[in-house]
Amino acid sequence: MFAAAHRLVLSHVRRYCQKTPIKPIKLRISEAASGAELGAEVKVQGWVRSCRPQKTNLFLHVNDGSSLQSLQIVASSELNDPLLTFGSAVEVTGILKKSPHQKQSVELEADQIHVIGECNPVDFPLKVKERHSFEYLRQFPHLRCRTNAFSSLLRIRSEATTAMHSYFKENGFVQIHTPVITSNDCEGAGELFQVEAPSTGNEEDENFFSVPAYLTVSGQLHLEVMSGAFSKVYTFGPTFRAENSQTRRHLAEFYMVEAEISFTESLEDLTKVMEDMFRSATEHVLAHCAEDVDLFHKHVTPGHRETVDSMLKKSFPVITYSEAINILNRSSEKFAFPTHWGCDLQTEHEKYLVKHCGNIPVFVTDYPYDLKPFYARDNEDHPEHTAAAVDLLVPGVGELCGGSLREERLDLLRARLEEVGLEDIYSWYLDLRRFGSVPHGGFGLGFERYLQCILGVDNIKDVIPFPRFSHSCLL
Amino acid sequence: MFAAAHRLVLSHVRRYCQKTPIKPIKLRISEAASGAELGAEVKVQGWVRSCRPQKTNLFLHVNDGSSLQSLQIVASSELNDPLLTFGSAVEVTGILKKSPHQKQSVELEADQIHVIGECNPVDFPLKVKERHSFEYLRQFPHLRCRTNAFSSLLRIRSEATTAMHSYFKENGFVQIHTPVITSNDCEGAGELFQVEAPSTGNEEDENFFSVPAYLTVSGQLHLEVMSGAFSKVYTFGPTFRAENSQTRRHLAEFYMVEAEISFTESLEDLTKVMEDMFRSATEHVLAHCAEDVDLFHKHVTPGHRETVDSMLKKSFPVITYSEAINILNRSSEKFAFPTHWGCDLQTEHEKYLVKHCGNIPVFVTDYPYDLKPFYARDNEDHPEHTAAAVDLLVPGVGELCGGSLREERLDLLRARLEEVGLEDIYSWYLDLRRFGSVPHGGFGLGFERYLQCILGVDNIKDVIPFPRFSHSCLL
Numbered sequence: 001m002f003a004a005a006h007r008l009v010l011s012h013v014r015r016y017c018q019k020t021p022i023k024p025i026k027l028r029i030s031e032a033a034s035g036a037e038l039g040a041e042v043k044v045q046g047w048v049r050s051c052r053p054q055k056t057n058l059f060l061h062v063n064d065g066s067s068l069q070s071l072q073i074v075a076s077s078e079l080n081d082p083l084l085t086f087g088s089a090v091e092v093t094g095i096l097k098k099s100p101h102q103k104q105s106v107e108l109e110a111d112q113i114h115v116i117g118e119c120n121p122v123d124f125p126l127k128v129k130e131r132h133s134f135e136y137l138r139q140f141p142h143l144r145c146r147t148n149a150f151s152s153l154l155r156i157r158s159e160a161t162t163a164m165h166s167y168f169k170e171n172g173f174v175q176i177h178t179p180v181i182t183s184n185d186c187e188g189a190g191e192l193f194q195v196e197a198p199s200t201g202n203e204e205d206e207n208f209f210s211v212p213a214y215l216t217v218s219g220q221l222h223l224e225v226m227s228g229a230f231s232k233v234y235t236f237g238p239t240f241r242a243e244n245s246q247t248r249r250h251l252a253e254f255y256m257v258e259a260e261i262s263f264t265e266s267l268e269d270l271t272k273v274m275e276d277m278f279r280s281a282t283e284h285v286l287a288h289c290a291e292d293v294d295l296f297h298k299h300v301t302p303g304h305r306e307t308v309d310s311m312l313k314k315s316f317p318v319i320t321y322s323e324a325i326n327i328l329n330r331s332s333e334k335f336a337f338p339t340h341w342g343c344d345l346q347t348e349h350e351k352y353l354v355k356h357c358g359n360i361p362v363f364v365t366d367y368p369y370d371l372k373p374f375y376a377r378d379n380e381d382h383p384e385h386t387a388a389a390v391d392l393l394v395p396g397v398g399e400l401c402g403g404s405l406r407e408e409r410l411d412l413l414r415a416r417l418e419e420v421g422l423e424d425i426y427s428w429y430l431d432l433r434r435f436g437s438v439p440h441g442g443f444g445l446g447f448e449r450y451l452q453c454i455l456g457v458d459n460i461k462d463v464i465p466f467p468r469f470s471h472s473c474l475l
Numbered sequence: 476m477f478a479a480a481h482r483l484v485l486s487h488v489r490r491y492c493q494k495t496p497i498k499p500i501k502l503r504i505s506e507a508a509s510g511a512e513l514g515a516e517v518k519v520q521g522w523v524r525s526c527r528p529q530k531t532n533l534f535l536h537v538n539d540g541s542s543l544q545s546l547q548i549v550a551s552s553e554l555n556d557p558l559l560t561f562g563s564a565v566e567v568t569g570i571l572k573k574s575p576h577q578k579q580s581v582e583l584e585a586d587q588i589h590v591i592g593e594c595n596p597v598d599f600p601l602k603v604k605e606r607h608s609f610e611y612l613r614q615f616p617h618l619r620c621r622t623n624a625f626s627s628l629l630r631i632r633s634e635a636t637t638a639m640h641s642y643f644k645e646n647g648f649v650q651i652h653t654p655v656i657t658s659n660d661c662e663g664a665g666e667l668f669q670v671e672a673p674s675t676g677n678e679e680d681e682n683f684f685s686v687p688a689y690l691t692v693s694g695q696l697h698l699e700v701m702s703g704a705f706s707k708v709y710t711f712g713p714t715f716r717a718e719n720s721q722t723r724r725h726l727a728e729f730y731m732v733e734a735e736i737s738f739t740e741s742l743e744d745l746t747k748v749m750e751d752m753f754r755s756a757t758e759h760v761l762a763h764c765a766e767d768v769d770l771f772h773k774h775v776t777p778g779h780r781e782t783v784d785s786m787l788k789k790s791f792p793v794i795t796y797s798e799a800i801n802i803l804n805r806s807s808e809k810f811a812f813p814t815h816w817g818c819d820l821q822t823e824h825e826k827y828l829v830k831h832c833g834n835i836p837v838f839v840t841d842y843p844y845d846l847k848p849f850y851a852r853d854n855e856d857h858p859e860h861t862a863a864a865v866d867l868l869v870p871g872v873g874e875l876c877g878g879s880l881r882e883e884r885l886d887l888l889r890a891r892l893e894e895v896g897l898e899d900i901y902s903w904y905l906d907l908r909r910f911g912s913v914p915h916g917g918f919g920l921g922f923e924r925y926l927q928c929i930l931g932v933d934n935i936k937d938v939i940p941f942p943r944f945s946h947s948c949l950l
Contacts, residue, residue: 028647028706045706045738047911064737065705066647089911091738116738117883117912124910142903143910145704154701158650165640172503172541175633179941180655180690180713181668181728183948193656193670193683195690197717208668208717208727209948215655215670222941222950226629229620230540231503231520237712238655242672242683252683253656262539263520263566263591408592428617428950435599435618436522436564437592466654466697473658473684475697475903 024093030066032096035106043093044071044108045116047146050128053080060113062090065145068152068291072099075110086128087119087146131299134462141466141474149300152292153463156285157451163284164236164257164447167277173232173259178219180238183211191241192217193252215240218444220375221429223260224406227440228432234259236447244470248459249347249397251448253468260442267390270403270441271363274392275316277445278361278400282312282454293455301456307395308454311360316392318363321345322384324353331356341384342368345391350398361394374416375429377405377441390443394453403443410434499568505541507571510581518568519546519583520591522621525603528555535588537565540620543627543766547574550585561603562594562621606774609937616941616949624775627767628938631760632926638759639711639732639922642752648707648734653694655713658686666716667692668727690715693919695850696904698735699881702915703907709734711922719945723934724822724872726923728943735917742865745878745916746838749867750791752920753836753875757787757929768930776931782870783929786835791867793838796820797859799828806831816859817843820866825873836869849891850904852880852916865918869928878918885909 024043027036032044046064053059058080061070073092084090094110101107125140126132126147137144144150168175181195193215197208207213219235226233239256257277261269286293286308297305319327328339328349337346345353345364354362366379366386376387389404407413410433417423423430451463461467466475499518502511507519521539528534533555536545548567559565569585576582600615601607601622612619619625643650656670668690672683682688694710701708714731732752736744761768761783772780794802803814803824812821820828820839829837841854841861851862864879882888885908892898898905926938936942941950 030647045913047704065649065707087911089913116914117908117910119911120909142700142906143703145701146911151704154651154705155649157652161650161652162640162644165637169637172505174540174630175636176629176940177632177636177713177730179728179943179950181715181943181948182950184950193672195668195670197668197719208719208945209943210946211948213943213948225617225950226540226620226940228618229522229626230629232540238652240656244672244683253654255652431617433592434595435592436562436594436621438520438564439591465651465701468654468656468684468688470683471685473656473686473688475654475657475659475700 028066029062029064029071030069032108033067033069033071033104033106038096038098038106040096041093042096042108043091045091046071046089048084048086048088048090048119050086051084053077058084060084060090060092062092065151067155068148068295069104072101072104072107073110073113074107075113079110079113081113081115083115083118084113085119085121087121087124087126088115089117089119090115134459138461138467145465149295152289152295153451153455153457154465156289156292156455157463157465159289160281160285160447160451161236163281163288164277166284167280168234168259171232171273171276173234174226174230176219176223176226176233176235178216178222178235178237178258180216181209181213182216182222183209183213184216184221185212185214191243193240193242217241218256219258220260220442220444223258223442224375224429224432224440227260227262227438227442228436231262232259246469246471248461249449251460251464251467251469254460254464255447256444257447258442258444260440262438262440264405264439264441267365267388267405267441270405270443271316271318271365271390271392274363274401274403274443274445275361278392278450279312281450282308285454296455296457301458304456307359307456310358311395314358314360316361316363317357318365319353319357320365321367321386324349324364327353327356342370344371347398350393354393354395354398359395361392361400363390363392365390367391372404374413374420374422375404375406377407378412388441394449396456397449397453399446400449400453401443401445403441405439405441408433408437408439410437503541504537504539504546505544507583508542508544508546508579508581513571513573513581515571516568517571517583518566520566521546521564523559523561523563523565523594525561526559528552533559535559535565535567537567538626540626542630543623543770544579547576547579547582548585548588549582550588554585554588556588556590558590558593559588560594560596562596562599562601563590564592564594565590609934613936613942620940624770627764627770628926628930628932629940631764631767631930632938632940634764635756635760635922635926636711638756638763639752641759642755643709643734646707646748646751648709649701649705651694651698651701651708651710653691653697653710653712653733655691656684656688657691657697658684658688659691659696660687660689666718668715668717692716693731694733695735695917695919698733698917699850699904699907699915702735702737702913702917703911706737707734721944721946723936724924726935726939726942726944729935729939730922731919732922733917733919735915737913737915739880739914739916742840742863742880742916745880745918746791746793746840746865746867749838749876749878749918749920750836753867753925754787756925757783760929771930771932776933779931782834782931785833786870789833789835791836791838792832793840794828794832795840796842796861799824799839802828802831817845819846822873825868829868829870829873834870836867836875838865838867840865842866847879849895849897850879850881850888852882853887863916869924871931872924872928874921875924875928876918876920878916880914880916883908883912883914885912
């Protein structure tokens with residue numbers, strides 16, 4: 001405190017001695033806390049995370065979202081103000097100095113504290129020093145970003161997004177903005193959201209787009225268009241499912257990373273990219289968000305760091321669907337859904353397979369042809385008829401990625417589309433095979449599931465800023 | 476040709492002499508054309524852009540989307556094949572060598588050419604050596620990426636996206652995925668697309684989300700949520716308007732870059748970011764996509780490079796709305812919409828102002844309060860009542876960015892919301908002002924308009940992969 005008072009005098013003297021007063025350097029909290037501008041007069045702005053008035057001193061912790069770390073402010077207790085409450089916004093000027101305390105290396109000796117925005121602690125739903133449950137916080141989508149855990153999550157999500165883009169850019173992929181509104185209604189007809197403009201009343205045309213329009217369930221078909229001109233493309237954006245479920249694993253609006261690669265030779269061309277991308281993004285996030293990730297690995301799912309480390313240590317095993325079924329059939333585990341060749345793999349099966357393979361990500365390839373959509377490439381391997389499709393299953397989550405080689409052979413694709421009566425609607429898609437068709441394939445990764453996987457977050461609603469699901473669209 | 480034949484022999488000899496044949500190095504066209512692996516046996520894959528069989532030699536140009544440049548293939552005419560047509564997909568192996576021709580520095584002496592995917596030139600809507608108009612190409616959204624111009628556009632769009640993200644990342648912004656589906660219906664009620672799941676028939680609840688849900692017109696309000704915890708945030712994603720117009724300037728689905736900054740002092744805190752972002756992204760694109768940008772500046776809008784260069788040379792002038800009205804009132808130009816203080820600026824006015832200021836981007840600030848939405852900050856400057864709003868107008872396009880300081884004062888915001896009867900719906904928004912409110916502001920940039928501006932593309936439908944507008948939702 002003596003030092004603070006001394007500084008106060010010094011800074012007044014300094015101001016007095018100069019014709020123009022020194023303008024304090026404006027710093028973000030992360031810059032200040034990192035020890036930049038030690039000894040200088042600085043200004044910081046942020047929100048109060050804690051306020052401890054003592055006899056002679058006042059201790060504040062101020063955060064501005066630039067990092068998990070708050071900056072410790074030390075001031076004379078004369079600067080105390082009843083409006084300095086948890087959640088209030090403040091501007092502080094003073095001298096940055098080395099902290100004598102162990103907890104932080106730097107602190108700010110304040111000579112001015114100004115409350116910019118009040119926060120009544122009685123009305124504010126977040127309480128100081130309380131660790132609110134994720135469930136409680138979901139009621140306040142407009143305020144939960146003000147907690148340490150959720151602001152860490154948002155910084156990680158931002159950095160993981162950067163990591164995904166970097167991976168694709170470094171590997172020569174062109175980013176394509178595939179459309180959200182589409183007239184394709186191929187997959188999961190029952191799970192499509194329809195889009196319509198308000199009726200104008202006076203037009204014969206009842207649809208804004210002249211055709212029924214939907215929210216996209218995948219950018220794949222649009223990426224395949226681009227695969228006729230670019231050998232590597234990807235997209236990263238929102239996708240939609242009108243699934244009437246409220247599980248910990250599903251959202252009505254979620255983000256997908258999707259890639260499409262031309263001139264493929266085998267599924268290995270896809271699994272290599274999936275594994276590299278997973279590894280590269282995860283290493284990037286662990287390196288660039290160490291502190292934020294630690295919060296999750298220490299306080300949300302203790303011990304999860306070991307799971308993540310072991311995922312990165314070994315290369316991901318590859319088993320065929322048929323092998324997977326054998327493993328499941330041989331298992332002593334009682335599944336809610338019994339298994340047989342031809343059945344769909346349920347989450348319980350996927351989780352068992354992951355455990356069986358050492359609790360690391362595992363690829364399952366060559367699924368029954370009849371389980372896969374029309375575009376999956378026929379392996380022509382009768383009698384056990386399979387398609388060249390692959391899923392990546394990961395610990396805690398189950399299916400993280402799904403992909404396939406696409407049927408590039410015009411005659412086979414046309415025959416299958418004719419079978420289901422879709423050859424007219426998809427004549428543009430057949431065109432892609434008519435003109436310069438090449439073997440190609442791709443996959444999609446559920447970005448929220450990826451975050452759940454690396455952070456150990458149980459509920460998908462807690463890894464997206466504004467979750468949308470059946471009966472809920474807050475804000 | 477002699478050299479090619481010689482190489483052919485050599486490579487046979489080499490193969491014969493070794494127990495395991497040399498596996499050719501797989502290269503992308505851009506890698507091969509840059510002179511990597513000169514002298515080595517390589518394999519390239521791509522689509523034929525031209526095929527010239529001569530007496531002894533066959534010349535092919537092959538492109539794989541990795542750059543505008545195609546690779547010249549030289550082969551013995553014995554390797555000619557009637558299936559080697561414009562648009563067909565090929566795989567070529569051979570030796571990379573320095574080209575004796577001026578047009579390219581490297582060519583591939585082929586010893587094998589394999590047609591992977593045929594392309595019947597009669598049926599294929601794109602014709603060799605023809606420069607199809609953008610209008611013609613819009614009929615073929617699934618094929619137009621196979622033209623030089625549109626593949627250049629897509630590479631530029633990808634790189635400009637990277638540039639925007641880089642700018643924000645380097646300046647400490649956290650990226651937020653604001654939602655596409657929202658229950659807010661604040662702005663432009665008539666221009667909202669509504670989202671609904673197919674009715675299940677047996678539920679009392681008629682809405683999937685229990686409330687009416689819409690496609691977002693802006694991520695601003697959701698970014699403002701984040702502005703209560705992070706001092707700098709941004710979002711980059713699709714936004715929607717159900718405008719029943721088919722102009723060269725409007726799309727039903729378009730991309731916006733939006734930023735929100737806390738602890739602002741004046742509009743200058745916003746104009747600085749807008750100008751820096753524009754400058755930084757444009758310099759990045761010009762540096763990283765020189766060849767692709769040249770195609771537009773030479774063949775699409777000749778002379779546009781000078782416009783772009785002059786935009787980057789000077790700092791952007793700032794005029795107030797009142798000054799703008801004076802300029803327009805004094806002008807001898809006949810406007811379709813006459814001007815007076817209080818009127819909205821039309822595109823014709825915006826374009827005039829840009830020309831008046833030297834055909835460079837210009838900021839217009841402090842618009843009439845009544846023209847702006849409820850969240851714009853009141854300048855409290857009666858009698859000419861204005862709001863702290865700002866638009867950035869640019870050559871050829873008009874409005875590129877719009878932004879404002881936001882009303883952070885609870886009492887003023889509440890009064891305005893009460894006036895329009897929205898205080899209940901926006902109680903969550905008022906909460907942001909109740910708890911730790913800070914002065915803040917932000918803006919949005921129309922990404923397609925940005926591309927139009929730097930490339931000189933007249934129609935917005937030609938700068939987005941899959942344009943959506945009234946009566947059109949192809950694919």
